Amino acid sequence: MNPPRMIGAGLHFENIDKRYGSLFALRHVTLEIAAGECVVLAGRNGSGKTTLLRIAAGLARPSSGSLAFLSAKGATADGRIKTGFVAHATMVYDELTAEENLLLFARLQGIPDAQNRVQSLLADVDLADRRDSLVRTFSRGMRQRVALARALLREPSILLLDEPATGLDPDGTAWLARTLRRLRGSGCTMLMSLHGESEISAMATRAVRLDTGKVVADTASGASLKSILTFADA
Amino acid sequence: MSLLSNTSALLGKELRTEFRSRELLTTTVVFILMVIVLFSFTFDPTSSESRRFGPGLLWLAFLFAASLMLQPCFLREQANDTLSALRLSVDDPFAIFLGKLIANTCFLLLTELLLLPIFAVLYNVPILPVLGWLVLVLFLGSLGVSIAGTALSAVSAQARMRELLLPLLLLPLLTPVLVASTQVTAALLDSAPYVEWKGIGFLAVFDLVFLTALWLFGEYLLEE
Numbered sequence: 001m002n003p004p005r006m007i008g009a010g011l012h013f014e015n016i017d018k019r020y021g022s023l024f025a026l027r028h029v030t031l032e033i034a035a036g037e038c039v040v041l042a043g044r045n046g047s048g049k050t051t052l053l054r055i056a057a058g059l060a061r062p063s064s065g066s067l068a069f070l071s072a073k074g075a076t077a078d079g080r081i082k083t084g085f086v087a088h089a090t091m092v093y094d095e096l097t098a099e100e101n102l103l104l105f106a107r108l109q110g111i112p113d114a115q116n117r118v119q120s121l122l123a124d125v126d127l128a129d130r131r132d133s134l135v136r137t138f139s140r141g142m143r144q145r146v147a148l149a150r151a152l153l154r155e156p157s158i159l160l161l162d163e164p165a166t167g168l169d170p171d172g173t174a175w176l177a178r179t180l181r182r183l184r185g186s187g188c189t190m191l192m193s194l195h196g197e198s199e200i201s202a203m204a205t206r207a208v209r210l211d212t213g214k215v216v217a218d219t220a221s222g223a224s225l226k227s228i229l230t231f232a233d234a
Numbered sequence: 235m236s237l238l239s240n241t242s243a244l245l246g247k248e249l250r251t252e253f254r255s256r257e258l259l260t261t262t263v264v265f266i267l268m269v270i271v272l273f274s275f276t277f278d279p280t281s282s283e284s285r286r287f288g289p290g291l292l293w294l295a296f297l298f299a300a301s302l303m304l305q306p307c308f309l310r311e312q313a314n315d316t317l318s319a320l321r322l323s324v325d326d327p328f329a330i331f332l333g334k335l336i337a338n339t340c341f342l343l344l345t346e347l348l349l350l351p352i353f354a355v356l357y358n359v360p361i362l363p364v365l366g367w368l369v370l371v372l373f374l375g376s377l378g379v380s381i382a383g384t385a386l387s388a389v390s391a392q393a394r395m396r397e398l399l400l401p402l403l404l405l406p407l408l409t410p411v412l413v414a415s416t417q418v419t420a421a422l423l424d425s426a427p428y429v430e431w432k433g434i435g436f437l438a439v440f441d442l443v444f445l446t447a448l449w450l451f452g453e454y455l456l457e458e
Contacts, residue, residue, distance in 0.1 A: 054318075058321075058322065059318050059321060085318075085322060087318065088315075089315035090315075091314055091316055093314070094314065095251045096250065096251065100247075100250070104244075104246075107239065107243040108240050108243055110236060110239075
């Protein structure tokens with residue numbers, strides 16, 4: 001993969017609450033992620049990881065609290081920071097080909113020279129020879145590659161990944177780890193939810209554990225990465 | 235400009251996926267055809283009865299078919315959470331609605347135009363002399379159905395009992411469209427055809443009001 005021209009950016013969650021009716025998905029979450037960090041969110045199912053990522057992506061609004069994006073120099077730059085989001089679902093159309101999917105989202109995002117950008121991304125995710133195949137004919141690993149290519153269309157400064165290795169076989173996980181490592185090398189900030197230790201968690205610079213919507217452990221506060229990822233002290 | 239280019243990209247996607255699968259068009263054509271044929275067998279209507287009851291039957295069939303056609307409009311965006319991808323990609327969420335409602339209007343209009351000659355033959359009503367006006371009322375009626383239906387499809391897709399919810403919300407809301415479209419069509423199929431301007435005006439105003447409401451409040455329908 002050619003290293004993209006990315007400039008890292010940071011995120012600051014300030015006292016975020018998210019309620020669905022009477023149920024709290026997040027409670028008083030305050031978290032600052034510096035530009036260039038690779039932060040793993042750990043926690044049991046329902047702990048609030050996905051909600052936090054969806055708020056960061058702009059898909060959900062916090063019930064209270066605020067989210068600010070920080071440019072590499074530390075200045076607030078709300079709305080001007082480009083984010084890419086790889087969700088648990090692939091977020092691409094099964095009835096379109098890999099190329100049609102990427103061209104559609106490139107056009108919607110107003111990517112200049114969309115055709116070339118799409119061809120380059122398809123080559124980067126090793127799908128150039130399957131560009132004309134419908135996504136519904138793809139394996140889970142190949143779909144995840146299309147999903148990652150979609151998220152990278154606008155060369156994001158912050159990449160948000162929600163359990164990106166779910167359903168991938170060891171080869172797929174290894175490919176994803178290699179790809180993310182290259183992106184990390186380009187300065188892209190990453191916030192991802194993961195379960196347990198893996199090749200992907202090995203690249204984390206920091207881990208945060210959520211439990212019932214609250215931050216309960218953070219390597220920045222002295223907890224060990226391993227204990228957070230394996231729930232060793234839970 | 236971004237609204238127009240986003241709408242055209244989304245419209246292209248809707249048309250491409252539908253013409254590739256032909257799921258909606260096939261189901262809707264077969265449904266309306268069955269209703270028209272079954273009613274003609276049941277009543278064996280004379281020409282004057284057809285003029286009296288035909289337009290109402292035709293629009294009822296269109297309306298029920300539309301509620302079937304509009305059901306998957308936002309529902310199929312949920313399978314892979316593609317709606318989130320669209321929300322993250324467009325500047326103005328109205329483009330998502332606009333792309334879908336233009337596609338739905340095209341599908342509905344195409345279905346109606348395919349079945350209009352069959353209706354004319356089975357119910358023995360001459361449509362050729364008033365074809366232009368009929369196309370206008372079909373367009374205005376279908377646009378109204380699509381605008382309201384696309385908006386409600388976004389609401390119902392996020393709810394429980396979503397398959398039931400859309401027709402329950404849609405059919406009462408579209409009663410004025412049904413009445414106005416039926417009146418205009420009946421006037422056009424009369425033995426002495428005339429243009430019912432009041433009905434055409436009502437349909438145009440209905441479309442404009444609901445389109446404006448969707449433009450103003452559509453964003454909230456897509457929120458989690």
